[in-house]
Amino acid sequence: MVERCLGSLCFTQLMTSDAKFFGFSEFLAGLALMILAWTIADVSYKFRIATAPVPLRRLTFYTVTIIGLLTLLTDLWRAEQWFVPKGDLLTPPTWQAFLGFVFFITFLSWAWYAFIRPPIFGRSSAKHFVHAIYHFVLKGTQAELAVVADELRRSAKNIVKYSVNHGGEGSHRVESFRTIFGSPTVSSYAEDILMLISERRFCKAVVDSSPGTALEIFLAMKEFKKYSIRIDVFSKNIINYALMNKESFLYQEAGDYNSGLIGHFKPLTQAMFSDHSMVEEINSMFELDLWGDYSFAAPHWEAYCRIVLMTYKDKVDNDFWGSSRSLWHAFENIRQAAHDLYKLNGVADYSLNEDSVKKLRVIVNFIKDVVSVLEKRGVPDYLPWKKKGTFETHYDQLASLIFEIIHSAAAVQGPQGLSWWMHYNMLWGELFGSFSSKGPAAQIIMFKLRRLIYNEIEQMKKVPNYKGAKIVCFFLNVVGLLPSKFASRNENIIRNIMVCWAKNYYVTLHRKNPQVAAQCLVDGIIYDDLRMRLIKTYSPNALRPKPKMVYLQLMA
Structure with a gap:
């Protein structure tokens, strides 16, 4: 060497x-x-x-x-x-x-x-998380977004932990990405991630492939009591996509006879909807894209009513007197579900399996469930029976919903068999018939509903209108023209209101405004102008081989 x-x-x-x-x-x-x-x-x-x-x-x-x-x-x-x-x-x-x-x-x-040891969101990795998520969301491949959504599950708790709790009501915010162009803090990184995952394509991936990520986010929100982070858009999109996808957690956690362990415990729906204070702070969880690309059928409304009822139970049990904008919007949406009943009016070849009919059944079942919740809660002391100003109790809210559903159903004036089936068998009979609740809560709701009916009829005396005419049409069909020994006290009171109005005002209304007067009569009830009387015809059946006619004499 x-x-x-x-x-x-x-x-x-x-x-x-x-x-x-x-x-x-x-x-x-x-x-x-x-x-x-x-x-x-x-x-x-x-x-x-x-x-x-x-x-x-x-x-x-x-x-x-x-x-x-x-x-x-x-x-x-x-x-x-x-x-x-x-x-x-x-x-x-x-x-x-x-x-x-x-x-x-x-x-x-x-x-x-x-x-x-896969990375989780933290101070040292926050910037990398935002850039990576931004890349995948911008690319928008659904298969890749599904993987990213699942990967975020481990970091959900930290993202919520570092997010800023803004307090007050949630809102839709539009800001530039400070994490892309600037020198942000870990909190701003977390907030921008919440904004990134609110993109509709990402929310679809969460619903379809990684509901566990949503579960971890909402559980973390409960753990840290952070209900005012920027989660409002994410929540709205998640719920809308979950409603449209019948394989989503909203249907898997239905809790019906076919459900297993997940359906019994309902982990995600419990995490999202069992706390009314969280729902109220987020303020977007019951917003529906009714006018967008979605078409809500009866099964979708059934799932929606189920989650609304879950929040409603917590509200009644823990904050009975407080107002709730979220539940008010939810009740308005449910009312909208019956807006297309008018399409069945005059349809001779009708079917009780029509989606409009099924949606009405869903609404009626929801109302019965709400009444059951109020019955279990018990009527609180000092409950005002009469509505005071704009303040509404749960009983006022429910009575208003029933009144609006009656108005929507009244648009079906014929054929006679269909109108009777929808007006009485599906709606009035289910809510106030022999098998309905007779508890104190139901009695209060009925009282408030009668007050709404009375006010509408009084308005008809002064200013005739189509809405009041539909209410008259519905109840003349349901309670009839003459007293019946089988009728309940409430039905007799409503019949007296309707008959009294018809006797004193119908003839004048027919002469001055025949279009509105025509809307007061259902198929099977006609006006005899010559004799000034209403004629109701009962169709023949197994117990009545011939048609039966009853008359109500009117005054000029």
């Missing part, structure tokens, strides 16, 4: 026969395997690498580049037998071991973050 010295510093010549276990050829083989692994890696692993707390891709590139150059120079040095410093601290074998160790650590770093 040739050795040369310059003073105390000696150099020795590398020999081609020296031990070699990590050279350029070994580096290329290892690099090929790493590149293959990176190329075929799943989206989840790419997302994990992108969100690592260190810039793993950049560090890997520089590290691999440097190691490749050093291994290439090492092999060249050995082939040319150039001189290297002599010493025991860094020998040729230890030098190769050092390069191999750094290369091995680089590979382990990828494996650590990709497989063993």
